[in-house]
Amino acid sequence: MTEKKETVFTKIDRGIIPSVKLYEDSKCFVIMDINPIVKGHSLVISKEPYSNLTEAPEDVVKHMILVARKIDARLREVLKCDGTNVMINNDPASGQEVPHLHIHVIPRYEKDGRKFGFAHDVYADGEMVELGRRLEIK
Numbered sequence: 001m002t003e004k005k006e007t008v009f010t011k012i013d014r015g016i017i018p019s020v021k022l023y024e025d026s027k028c029f030v031i032m033d034i035n036p037i038v039k040g041h042s043l044v045i046s047k048e049p050y051s052n053l054t055e056a057p058e059d060v061v062k063h064m065i066l067v068a069r070k071i072d073a074r075l076r077e078v079l080k081c082d083g084t085n086v087m088i089n090n091d092p093a094s095g096q097e098v099p100h101l102h103i104h105v106i107p108r109y110e111k112d113g114r115k116f117g118f119a120h121d122v123y124a125d126g127e128m129v130e131l132g133r134r135l136e137i138k
């Protein structure tokens, strides 16, 4: 039998590493991020340590996004934030540091000055349409 994968989040779930937990059910739990982009930054984490969005079953993904929506509502209610960033870093190439599926829910305020550090790419003539044809889901 293979041993179950251990991550910082499985250790948090088992209480080996302390956390501030906001919510828990059989499919996921929510903690406050220890290194927040904005105070109140929370993480919706799958109970099972799926590495990424592809690995997790559909019912878990659907459930987690609904829990993220509840956290968004709570952040708006308590912190009076004006919006949230709801995002998943999906595999290390995207910046995922903890290989255990989680959704970031980050409170945002008008003029809070936070910006993603992405530079923008530029399409050559016709390239976007051609790429769109390849990416279209039929």
Ligand code: AMP
Binding pocket: 008, 017, 019, 031, 032, 033, 034, 035, 036, 043, 088, 089, 095, 096, 097, 098, 099
């Ligand atoms: P990601 O880069 O998408 O994998 O995000 C991982 C997140 O987990 C980061 O925002 C970290 O600050 C957060 N994190 C790592 N360790 C802990 C911890 N012990 N408690 C709470 N959040 C953590």
